[in-house]
Amino acid sequence: MSEILKNYFQKVLPDFTDEKFNFILYKSQLIKLQRKEIVCKQGNICNLKIFVAKGLLRNYSTSEDGNEHILQFVNEMSWTTDPESFYNNTPSKLNIEAMESSEIFAFNLEDFAELREQIPELNIFVENILTRKSMEIHKRLLMNISSSPEEKYLDFINTYPDIFNRVPLHMVASYLGLSRETLSRVRRNILKTVI
Incomplete structure (x- = not known):
């Protein structure tokens, strides 16, 4: 797994050295998760910034009525945390x-x-990630308030084709803010127009 992390940082950091990588590796913890294992739990402090080397995670909240609201799917070579909990x-x-x-x-x-103090170029890297995440959030907010269910669905499968085939349909519906029935209807209608 360390080779995956090393290859990732070689692509995103200029002048990346073995010494810098060894320091990053030293400051990280490799964790193997089983399916459905929770690494940060709602109500507890999320004290981890997470890089996914292999697999797929989801960030979601559970409302008082027990409904799940999926905020994000996080696949390989991506970062996640609850920033408010992590930093505050x-x-x-x-x-x-x-x-x-x-x-x-x-x-x-x-x-x-x-790490950010000892490897200053990490600060630019973090800034780039934050900028990308901010743009993704803005795009998603605009999509949620101004797009039809069909547009939301098509945007999701075009933006995240590798994730779409890895998650159950009811979770895609939750991510899009649609009921499972609405998403099923949208999919049927789109398939009819393609055939």
Whole structure:
């Protein structure tokens, strides 16, 4: 798994050296997750910044009525956390769960801050990730308030084709803010127009 992490950082950091990688590896913890294992639990402090080396995670909250609301699917070569909980040491509003057997590298706040201090180019890297995430959130918000169910569905399968085939339909519906019945109807209608 460490080769996956090394290859990732070689692509995203200029002048990446074995010394820098060894320090990153030293400050991380490799965690193997079973399907349905929760790595951050709603109500607890989410004290990990997570890099997914293998597998698929989901970030979701559970409302008082027991309904799940999926915020994000996180596949290989992606990062996740509950930023509010991670940076402010407050109870998490999210669960982060493995949807399949997964292997992650996890960093606590102190170690991640030390990495950013010792490897300054990580700050630009983190800024780039935050900018990308912000753009994804804005796109999703606009999609949710201004798009039809058909447009939401088509955007999801075009944006995340590798994830679509790995998650159950009811979770896709939850992510899109649709009922399972609405999503099934949308899929049937789209298939009719294709045939």
